[in-house]
Amino acid sequence: MRRHELTDQEWELLAPLIPRAVTGRPRVEDRQVINGMVYKIRTGISWRDLPERYGPWKTVYTRFRRYALDGVFTRALQQIQAKADAAGDIDWLVQIDSTIVRVHQHAAATGRKGGSSGRTNRNDHALGRSRGGLTTKIHLACDGKGRPLAILLTPGQRHDSVCAQPPLERIRVPRTSLGRPHCRADQVVADKAYSSRGFRAHLRKRGIVHTIPEKADQRRHRLRRGFRRGRPPGLDRETYRQRNVTERCFNRLKGFRGIATRYEKTATSYEAAVSLASFLLWARSV
Structure with missing residues (x-):
């Protein structure tokens, strides 16, 4: 085994899921x-620069693109999560957060002459404008041990509060035996960006305990309402201290240089790359 290659254990977990x-x-x-x-x-290198020991670069790219469209790596991620859940290894103290990824100039040229407008095309591929230029935002839900449970890609300027629910709704851990997939967290931890009345109401409706601090302007607005202000949301500070687990998860994901900077033109390919990196994080922890 060479550097940056699958170990025997990782290949044994992934091999049965490859078409x-x-x-x-x-x-x-x-x-x-x-x-x-x-x-x-x-490494984040170009497909054309792959070492010859991996075979023709077109073969590697074509098969990666085919796996991305078929959702092979997403299913592989779900299967390894299912094994961990059956062993009781998943901590359902779910934490959500997001990180911004700079888009390389080679990934920005997704339009075609005479095709759709540039604005529509960028939105279709999760490309957005921010102060740093073209960016993509990765919204992540991870378990209490800092392992990815669900991933969502959006344009970089999309606010976290708008995308609070979709990462939680994407959590789908299959059962190894009969039964419905495990889709509901026991508790959700998030920062102030997710402090909205709608999101809190959604969590209460699903019976999910949440630990989210209240924004200062929301606190002032609640106090101005007088006797109609309602009860302030509780905050378990001991639980909230564990929110850095999400940051450490992002740190490990961005250890993959092809994730820290987006080189893939389509959102499907980039999401497949993030799913493959997430699978490797799980494989090294089970």
Whole structure:
């Protein structure tokens, strides 16, 4: 095993989930191609610059694109989460947050001459404008041990409060036996960006305990309402101190240079890369 390649344990977890060709001419081995994908995401190099030991770069890219469209890495992430849940290894103290990723200039050219407008195309591929230029925002829900449970990509200027519910709704951990997937957190921890009455009402409706501090302007507005102001939201400060787990999860994800800077043109390919990196984080913790 070389640097930035799958270990035997990681390959044993991933191999049963890789689609296999039934007919056709012999192709490059699956492990060799997957190692090329991992190497590319780890180093952030161009597809054309992949070392020859991984086979033709077009083969690696074509298969990665096919897996991205089929959702192979998303299903692999769910399967490893299911094994951890069956063993009681998931801490359902779910934490949500987001991080902004700078888009490389090679990933910004997603439009075609005579096609849709640039504004529509950027939104379709989770490309947005901010002070730093073109950016993408990764919204993440992770468990209490700092492992990704669900991922959502949006344009970089999208506010966190607008995307508070979708990451939680994307949590879907299948059961290894009969039964519905595990979709509901026991408790949600988030920062002030997620402090909205609508989001708190949504969590209460689902019976989810939340630990979210109140914004200063919301506190002032509540006090101005007098006897109609209602009860202030509670805040368990001991639980809130664990919110740094999300930041450490982002730190590990951005250890992949292909995640820290977005080089993929389409949101589907970039989300597949984030899912593959998340799978590797899980594989090294179970």
